[in-house]
Structure formats: C-alpha cells, structure tokens
Amino acid sequence: MRSTTTITAGIIGGAILAVVLPLAASAHVSVSPDELVAGDHGVLTFSFSHGCETSPTTALKVTIPKGLASVSPTADGDWTIDVERGGDGLVSAVTYTALTPVPIDLRGAVSMGVGLDEDTPDTLAFPVVQTCVEGSTEWTQLAKDGEDPHSLDTPAPVVTVAPASAEGGHDMPDGHAETSATSDAGATASDPLAVALGAGGLFAGLAALVVAVLAYRRRA
Structure with a gap:
C-alpha cells in the first residue's frame, strides 16, 4: 500500500513539473526583430505570453538605452502610453498600461518605432518592468562576457546592431x-x-x- 502511494505521488509530482517547468523556461519578454542596421529605422515589438506567475499583466515599462536617435511609441487601442524624456529631450522610458489586464494564457505585445545613427552601439538592451495585478517582474539581467543569455532567470530584451555598408547592406570583412x-x-x-x-x-x-x-x- 505504501509503495502504491509513493508511486502515485511520484506520478502526480512529475505531471506538475512537466507543466510548470516548460512555463518557467518560456517565461520572458522578447523583442522582435532582434537585429537592426546602424543608421536605419525599424519597429521593435516587445511581447510576452504570461503574467507574473498566475497574475494578469497590467503594464510594461520599457527603459530606452543610450544611442537611439529617435523613439516613437506605437498608438494601440488596448494600451495607454506614457512617455518619459531625459534632460536632452530624448525618450528615456515608455510605459504601456493595459486598458484591461492581459490574462496569463494570452499573448500581449506593444511596439515602438526607433531610429538609429552611425554611432549607435553594437548592442541595445531594453530593460523591462512587467507589472501585474499582483506583483511584478523586472526583466533586467544582462549576460556577462562568456555567459549564456539563456541561463539568465530574467533577461532583458537585447537588439544587436549590425554596421551599415556603403551599399546599404551589412558590412563584410575587408577582402x-x-x-x-x-x-x-x-x-x-x-x-x-x-x-x-x-x-x-x-x-x-x-x-x-x-x-x-x-x-x-x-x-x-
């Protein structure tokens, strides 16, 4: 009887882990596209498919990195938008607040147009604070040299910037x-x-x- 109970508990525990672990592994805020070209313009979309554990999402605050020439949040009927600017007049953060909290089993997304110049750094990190009905999650971790970004618990969305060539494409090494x-x-x-x-x-x-x-x- 005791062995049967132990086996049953093991099966139930395994089933719970089978459901919880994939959800934990996929829990992140992603950005698309994750590569742009220096001196170009593009639209970045920040998406998520979960809340803070079991709580619906109410807002996303995206911190804007240095090196962008312009930032234009996309108007969306599902979100209100608050723009913060630094002393230089450039956008420093954008907060998207959901008119209706996004349930944990639905995908949510916000976007913004960005302009890059020739001095934009090779990588752009966009720390995001996800606020929920209960609790919040800070997606702000950055991988150190040699560290696998996928090993981070709460990684910040990162965009790679490729150098622009004279022909308008990506530069190739000389020769x-x-x-x-x-x-x-x-x-x-x-x-x-x-x-x-x-x-x-x-x-x-x-x-x-x-x-x-x-x-x-x-x-x-």
Missing part, C-alpha cells in the same frame, strides 16, 4: 568578397575532374556535329 571569388576560381582551375569533364563534353559535341554533317551530305 572577403575578393578572397571568396579567388578561392572559387582557384578551386575550379585546380579541379582536374571538372577540366576533364568539360573537355570531354566539348569533344562529344564536335563529334556529333561532324556526324550530322556527313549524314546530311549522304542524303543529298
């Missing part, structure tokens, strides 16, 4: 294109099988042409 082209050419020239197959194909084509001409002359 990369030239080296790639040279390597391709060298590989083709140094491949004896490719040379042999090419020569064989040319010879077969000429032979077919000669046979066709001779056959035509015989019929004539």
